[in-house]
Amino acid sequence: MRELEIIAKLQRRFGKVSPSVEIGIGDDAAVVASGGGMRWALTTDALVEGVHFDMSRCTPRQLGYKSLAVNLSDLAAMGALPRHVLVALALPPTVTEEVVDGIFDGIAALAAEHRVSVVGGNITRSPVLAVTITALGELSGPALERGGGRPGDRLMVTGDVGSSAIGHQLLASGRTGFDDLERDLVRRHLEPEPRVAAGQALRLIASAGIDISDGLAQDAGHLARASRCGARIELARLPLSPAYHGLTRHLDDPWLPALAGGEDYELLLAVPPERVRTAGHAASAAGVVLHEIGELVQGSGVVVIDEAGAERPAPAGWEHF
Secondary structure: OOHHHHHHHHHHHHOOOOOOEEEOOOOOOEEEEEEOOEEEEEEEEEEEEOOOEOOOOOOHHHHHHHHHHHHHHHHHHHOOEEEEEEEEEEEOOOOOHHHHHHHHHHHHHHHHHOOOEEEEEEEEEOOOOEEEEEEEEEEOOOOOOHHHOOOOOEEEEEOOOOHHHHHHHHHHOOOOOOOHHHHHHHHHHHOOOOOHHHHHHHOOOOOEEEEOOOOHHHHHHHHHHHOOOEEEEEHHHOOOOHHHHHHHOOOOOOOHHHHHOOOOOOEEEEEOHHHHHHHHHHHHHOOOOEEEEEEEEOOOOEEEEOOOOOEEOOOOOOOOO
């Protein structure tokens, strides 16, 4: 079974079982009303050794940091303010105290930055190391969800895309002695910055949102499908870092890491045309640049437009199965 098939099975099996559930299975986070106009956004994510990380390529502190960052990114995509987290550790018998302390150091550093409380969790024995975090975020109004977009809405992305994928490739190459630009890309992969402030600033401006974890093209497809639209992405408008350009010149398809690499943890937003300027100002006030890269259109699927104006297939992103 593929990942989306399993999620669809969960939706059919459980659905919304309580009137307090405003957004159930299938978005970046669930949203549950708590009374008085307040809501909680809830999300969980696991990083598993051999699947999501290799301990020979990261420090325990980086693992802890990223484990929390990917969950805060989900909350950011809903426009929620992170408040509390639960931490579950699956530890092999050979794990050392130094590794556990390092994981806690990474979680603590990012939690302090966002004033998040670690309030509990679980510890179990396992053949491989895994860190699972459940995060709760506060909403004082409606969440930003995937399904609110309409044809004509502009697709906009925070920051730049593809840097994490190139950082991962550098780590996987086994090379050492990276230069400053390469180290920055590696850092972008191992220590992504969740766009929490931008998510809150844009919650009532954008019509739909998602964080880019599985790849830009694939996540654009998730947003478009939930909004019952198609999506059009223009390669010439993708925000790419100078380091990305320098390290992809030799590739047969230098656009592929930006379109399909994933783990950027930037926000992809659908913004009504009349709100584009307002969205740009709000993002800037939140400390990020917002780039227009395409639009939602009538129909279905994702269309990628190359620099010559021709269509090309949208590449697949990350799939667990």
